[in-house]
Amino acid sequence: MVKKINNPFTVVDLTKAAMFIALMGIGANLTAFITIGIVPLTFQTVIAILAGVILGKKVGTFSMLGYTIVGLIGAPVFSGFQGGMHNLVSPTFGFILSFIALTFVVGFIIEKTEKPSLIIYVFASYMGLVINYLIGVPYLFAHQKFILEIPDVTLLTTSILMAPFFVKDIIVTGLGAVIAPKIIKATNSRRSNINQSKQTA
Numbered sequence: 001m002v003k004k005i006n007n008p009f010t011v012v013d014l015t016k017a018a019m020f021i022a023l024m025g026i027g028a029n030l031t032a033f034i035t036i037g038i039v040p041l042t043f044q045t046v047i048a049i050l051a052g053v054i055l056g057k058k059v060g061t062f063s064m065l066g067y068t069i070v071g072l073i074g075a076p077v078f079s080g081f082q083g084g085m086h087n088l089v090s091p092t093f094g095f096i097l098s099f100i101a102l103t104f105v106v107g108f109i110i111e112k113t114e115k116p117s118l119i120i121y122v123f124a125s126y127m128g129l130v131i132n133y134l135i136g137v138p139y140l141f142a143h144q145k146f147i148l149e150i151p152d153v154t155l156l157t158t159s160i161l162m163a164p165f166f167v168k169d170i171i172v173t174g175l176g177a178v179i180a181p182k183i184i185k186a187t188n189s190r191r192s193n194i195n196q197s198k199q200t201a
Contacts, residue, residue, distance in 0.1 A: 008058070009062065013062075016059060016063070017063035018066075021063055021066050021067045021070060023047050024047055024064070024099075025067070025075075027044045027046075027047045028077060028079045029042075029081055030042070039161070039162070040092070041165070041168070043172065044079075045102075045129060045172075045173070046173050048099040048102055048103050048128070049102065049124075049128040049173060050183075051063050051064060051107075052102065052103040052105070052106030052107040052124070053107070053176075054180060056107045056111055057103070057105075057106075061103050063103070064099040067096075068096055068099070071087060078090075092136065092139075092140065094137070094138065094139020094140060095135070095136035095139070095140075098132045098134075098135035101135060102128035102131040102132050105124075110124050118178070121181055125176060126173060132169070133162065136162075137155070137162055140161075141153065141154075141158040
């Protein structure tokens with residue numbers, strides 16, 4: 001007798017995950033031609049945060065893990081339309097890794113609250129942003145220190161380099177936290193209407 005394997009994800013879950021993988025690729029390259037130092041300007045952080053808010057910790061984390069794997073196997077979804085294993089030693093790969101962790105944490109916070117308020121959405125979103133920089137900045141520093149061998153580089157100078165990105169992400173994350181409940185409400189309302197239509201058909 002063949003044992004049935006339970007799939008932890010539904011077709012809808014996989015579709016949503018694929019959508020966010022595509023959004024991450026778009027967000028990575030929408031403005032990636034603009035760089036500050038060696039760091040490209042992207043909108044991936046807020047997309048990863050929204051993945052946690054909208055998809056939840058399980059599907060959201062799966063989507064970010066999928067994005068990372070798709071990029072590493074060669075698909076041009078990383079910043080600058082890059083893809084491949086060489087990105088493991090890129091200066092900003094720490095931020096890519098952080099997307100997996102931050103999406104889980106953001107989703108976890110939202111799911112732990114029975115009826116999340118705007119304050120919870122904002123708190124969860126900014127927690128995700130903090131995790132993004134807590135992982136990404138030290139990775140960038142290590143890259144400059146040990147791979148590029150830049151003399152006299154410190155974690156402080158690396159953090160200062162990231163200040164313009166942090167300001168941008170604070171603003172965009174705040175906007176994302178405000179619109180996220182509206183997206184969830186609209187999605188739930190549409191799903192409810194579809195289910196009612198099926199029942200009356």
